[in-house]
Amino acid sequence: MDKELLLNREKEIYEKYQNIVTPYIMELEVRDSEYPIEIMNEIRAIFTHLSRYKLQMSEKDLSSAENHMKRAILDCYKYLCISISEEIYNFRERYRKVDLKIADNGCFLPELDRLESIAKETFIKAKKSEIQKLDEDNQYELYEKAYISYCNIEKHLENSHNAILFASSHSKKSNFINIIACIFTVISIIVTIVAIV
Numbered sequence: 001m002d003k004e005l006l007l008n009r010e011k012e013i014y015e016k017y018q019n020i021v022t023p024y025i026m027e028l029e030v031r032d033s034e035y036p037i038e039i040m041n042e043i044r045a046i047f048t049h050l051s052r053y054k055l056q057m058s059e060k061d062l063s064s065a066e067n068h069m070k071r072a073i074l075d076c077y078k079y080l081c082i083s084i085s086e087e088i089y090n091f092r093e094r095y096r097k098v099d100l101k102i103a104d105n106g107c108f109l110p111e112l113d114r115l116e117s118i119a120k121e122t123f124i125k126a127k128k129s130e131i132q133k134l135d136e137d138n139q140y141e142l143y144e145k146a147y148i149s150y151c152n153i154e155k156h157l158e159n160s161h162n163a164i165l166f167a168s169s170h171s172k173k174s175n176f177i178n179i180i181a182c183i184f185t186v187i188s189i190i191v192t193i194v195a196i197v
Contacts, residue, residue, distance in 0.1 A: 009062055013050065013069050017043075021069070024076035031083045039079070042072035070136050077143035081123050084150040088116060091157065095168065104163035108156075115156055119149035 021043070029035055049065035052058055100109045126142035134142075157164075 006059065006062065009066065010050070010053070013046065013065055016069050016073065017046070021072050021076060024073070024080060028076070028079055028083060031080075031087070036075065036079045039072055039075045042068050042075060046072065067136065070140055074136070074140050074143050077140075077147040078126070081119075081126075081143070081146050081150050084154055085119070085123070088150075088153055088157075095164065098164075098168045100164070100167050103167035104160055108160050108163050108167075111156060112153065112160075115149070115153045119146065119153055122146040122149045 021039075025035065025039060045068040046065050049061040049068065053061040053065065103109065122142070123146040126139065126146045129139045129142050
């Protein structure tokens, strides 16, 4: 095979490692404070095949390194989807006592539900592609779509920050008013009972 073509393929592996895998790994470490072992294993395999390629000029090893690179990126997408999904779950738990229906004039919650439904659906399709043993290009594409879908939810949460704070402060005021109303009701009942007796 043409030496320049082989050199470009090798260079592309290094570029993907530096420009795609490394930033995703850093994002995962910041989000979850851990480095998924599956990604580490893929990286080890990439550089094992690259070293064999360099030492033996084996094009087969270069192809294997490319495949492991694809798998490493796919795993990054997968783990980022899981991480963002957990973040959304934690968001819903944190704000479960807040009336999010009032956020952004009633538009926030339906959009969050819609985006989350799309993200879950695309992630399930991606996971099923592994079970169905679709080729790696299809799996890669499906996991990338799932990752983008989850990123859309994050953007929605970020863009709605002020609306969420408004709903949260309004809910706290409403809860305070409800508590005061309950106290007055109890006092009224006690006073009525005492007056009757």
